[in-house]
Amino acid sequence: MAERNQRMAYGQTLLELCRENPDIVVLDADLGGSTMGKMIELEMPERHIEMGIAEANMASVAGGLARVGKIPFTNSFAVFAAGRAYDQIRQSISIGKLNVKICGSSAGCSDFGDGATHQSIDDIAYMRVIPNMTVIVPADANETVAATKYMAANKGVMYLRLNRNEYDNVTLENAVFSTDPTVLREGSDITVFACGIMVGKALKAAENLKGSISVRVVNVSTIKPLNREKICELARDTKGVVTAEEHSIIGGLGGAVAEALRRECKPVEFVGVNDEFGSSAHNYEDILKLLGLTVEHIEEAIRSLMQ
Amino acid sequence: MEAYSRELINSLEEKGKLLRRDCIKCIGVGVAGHVGGSCSAADLVAALYFYKMKYDPKNPEWEGRDYFLLSKGHVGILQYSALAEAGFFPTEDLLHCKEPGFYLQGHPHLGTPGVEVGTGSLGQGLSLGLGIALGLQMDHKPNRVYVLVGDGEQNEGQIWEAAMAAGAKKPDNLCAIIDNNGLQAQGPIRDRLDSAPIADKWKAFGWNVIEIDGHNMEEILKALDAAEATKGKPTAIVAHTIKGKGISFAEGVTGFHNAPLSKEQYEQALSELS
């Protein structure tokens, strides 16, 4: 059976890639047991570097490794891998287009217990805004496998955003990664562009509305570079657009899609975190509900565009 | 040696145990919680809240208070337990920790009575404490500032930026307490990213350094009093501790950094701490 957890899928794939490609190096910041960098540490300790709880240093060290031909993957929770090391990612890595791969684990509010400090509701925005940066948010574990392989095979600074928790796959096992927005369900009234865990929720919303509203669901796992032509084409023949992401409605997928549609005059509705920080919760569903990230919220947004 | 009465020492040792019990209750059964780092620092926090610090639980923003900052914010439950036992809020509320929107969150944040700053992203609390200490000095205030730092947390460069800045600015109202339990999230610090020698590093940065057994209450009190008496530089108390102290199955075990307890472990922990 296919893996249902993005972190596991990432760790397994990265380990396979390490076996094939001697240039790949994996760096962790005292969270390898969670990011799954531990899988590489256990089997190939010489290819894994424990950097300690020092994410900024880890990012610049990765830049140095890339400079001598290595392909470093840096792992931590998204708030730390990307947020804590923002300036190092910008200055040391991105300006020089170094071949560094940054993995933001436990992203969004998927680390429900730890609360606001550990919930990255802004990382898509601040990674996306850095020139030369590729931003990938896989829809599920299957797509994480494909995305990880893509990152290893292609040069450039890339940010991979992963969920901590298990959930059902919505994309096919063993598919080749595509950086283009991909239609997972056809529809003619409304187009939903979604990323990450919200793709599955968008598909459920479309199914629930079947018969009354015909909804096209598009997986936008590559938020940058965004294929603008494709986004416009998939929006043009429907009445309106909904974006759905486990991220602030400011600057993330919604922002990127709205930028792409700037000459289209389409109503766009955002489903995402409403410019607020997260909170601790005893389970994932509770926090998703509190932040407005459920199937019902997507249905509501779709309906509002039909009026 | 006789500076502190046996009675005082005993009562503070009991407080340490009480805080550990509160933490275990707060964590409960089957939900991940930071058992290890709470228990290693419990005696230090007990000494601060029930011997050393000035505060008014009915008026958390009282001008005359001393400041406690939990730079290793992942053990928020330890500070919450101390605040509850000190009367800032009902101890029953500890059981609702981590409920959505509740004032006791997974990591300390402004909005909980008695919490001075938000922490949770490691490495930032000492800088915040330095800012508070410098601000108080500017206003010629006598309040003291205590910052609890994890030994793994010292991996963060910002800790050393703060250490260097404090070494240069010399706020003697600032006291860093390093919970030197030897373990970080993934294992022994010595194996993961060796940061020894710790005391020498703080000395080299210009701090007054006191090394103690962080579970010996008399040594803790002496160190806290000596820190207050030290003028012209900040003090770092390097407290040698045991992660998971007081719970036999968790003592020195990396797995209990952040782990759920089974029903049996929960019961055993509470009985060993009684």
Ligand SMILES: Cc1ncc(C[n+]2csc(CCOP(=O)(O)OP(=O)(O)O)c2C)c(N)n1
């Ligand atoms: C900047 C940052 N990186 C990573 C983490 C995740 N994390 C939480 S606790 C911890 C280990 C802390 O070790 P230490 O400071 O020794 O604490 P203790 O052993 O006393 O619990 C890590 C890596 C974090 N909270 N903040």
